[in-house]
Amino acid sequence: MSENLEQLAEEYKIVIRDLMKVYRRGQKEVIALRGVDFEVKQGEFLSIIGPSGSGKSTLLKMLGALDKPTAGAILFDGHSVTALDDRRSMLYRRQKVGFVWQIGNLVPGLSALNNVILPMKLAGAPSRASAERATMLLETLGLSHRLDHKPNQLSGGENQRVAICVALANNPELVLGDEVTGELDSETTEIVMEALKRTNKEFGTTVINVTHNPKVAEYADRVLRIRDGLIEGQKHVLYGDITEIDAKGRMVIPDTVRRLAGLGKRVVLRATSEGLLISPLDTSGYDDNNDQGND
Ligand SMILES: Nc1ncnc2c1ncn2[C@@H]1O[C@H](COP(=O)(O)OP(=O)(O)OP(=O)(O)O)[C@@H](O)[C@H]1O
Ligand SMILES: [Mg+2]
Numbered sequence: 001m002s003e004n005l006e007q008l009a010e011e012y013k014i015v016i017r018d019l020m021k022v023y024r025r026g027q028k029e030v031i032a033l034r035g036v037d038f039e040v041k042q043g044e045f046l047s048i049i050g051p052s053g054s055g056k057s058t059l060l061k062m063l064g065a066l067d068k069p070t071a072g073a074i075l076f077d078g079h080s081v082t083a084l085d086d087r088r089s090m091l092y093r094r095q096k097v098g099f100v101w102q103i104g105n106l107v108p109g110l111s112a113l114n115n116v117i118l119p120m121k122l123a124g125a126p127s128r129a130s131a132e133r134a135t136m137l138l139e140t141l142g143l144s145h146r147l148d149h150k151p152n153q154l155s156g157g158e159n160q161r162v163a164i165c166v167a168l169a170n171n172p173e174l175v176l177g178d179e180v181t182g183e184l185d186s187e188t189t190e191i192v193m194e195a196l197k198r199t200n201k202e203f204g205t206t207v208i209n210v211t212h213n214p215k216v217a218e219y220a221d222r223v224l225r226i227r228d229g230l231i232e233g234q235k236h237v238l239y240g241d242i243t244e245i246d247a248k249g250r251m252v253i254p255d256t257v258r259r260l261a262g263l264g265k266r267v268v269l270r271a272t273s274e275g276l277l278i279s280p281l282d283t284s285g286y287d288d289n290n291d292q293g294n295d
Contacts, residue, residue, distance in 0.1 A: 016037060021055070046222050050227055177209035
């Protein structure tokens with residue numbers, strides 16, 4: 001790669017390069033992300049829109065250090081998120097990131113106020129300051145009259161606004177939203193998205209929200225489209241897809257890779273300074289249904 005990642009990392013809060021995620025279940029593999037590249041500015045509100053199964057939640061999990069990518073880089077303030085060990089991943093999640101999921105991650109037995117206080121308590125913050133901050137956050141999102149209500153005494157939109165406050169409790173630098181309004185009607189969606197936007201503007205928190213709803217995506221400063229594990233309009237390079245070569249030199253090239261690279265039954269091999277280049281000789285022999293490839 002010719003670009004200078006260090007230089008990019010100085011300019012952007014988050015830099016993502018060639019991010020790949022392959023899920024394996026026995027012999028089957030699903031390539032959920034196939035080389036995703038993008039940058040996010042400090043304080044930006046970014047939407048990522050894409051259909052079901054396009055890799056949105058997978059991407060958020062990598063960004064939130066909830067799971068590790070198969071290959072690629074995520075730099076947060078210039079530091080690699082993917083290289084963090086378990087303990088540092090936990091600290092990153094606790095100190096830097098706030099998560100908001102489709103269905104509020106609230107504790108049912110606790111009031112709205114105590115739900116927002118809880119993450120601060122877990123982080124060891126003094127109780128008086130925590131209560132003040134929780135009250136301020138709930139007031140900012142228009143919930144000053146709901147402090148003592150439990151989740152089942154709140155509407156869907158109120159629940160999600162409390163969930164945003166929970167995500168903001170420890171003053172994260174990044175808020176990750178996964179289909180935050182997925183369960184809400186359009187009117188409530190508007191209220192919750194306005195709340196998320198206010199969060200972004202008033203606290204300067206960087207927000208990345210994924211959705212399949214174009215109306216929801218519009219609340220952001222910028223919208224990226226994801227499809228089949230790739231950001232639309234980007235190069236379709238497959239980086240780091242892992243396969244094995246057996247003792248006889250045979251290699252299985254996954255079906256999806258063959259299709260994307262346009263490889264047929266006969267290929268040309270060329271040793272280059274970067275490794276082995278496999279180019280199509282012809283694509284006429286490619287058979288979509290031939291997923292055993294044993295011939
Ligand atoms: N733990 C897993 N094991 C195996 N495959 C997985 C796993 N998680 C996700 N996948 C697969 O990876 C692909 C991307 O999934 P992902 O959940 O990221 O999609 P999504 O864009 O969030 O979809 P939705 O809008 O339905 O939530 C899908 O094909 C999915 O089946
Ligand atoms: Mg999802």
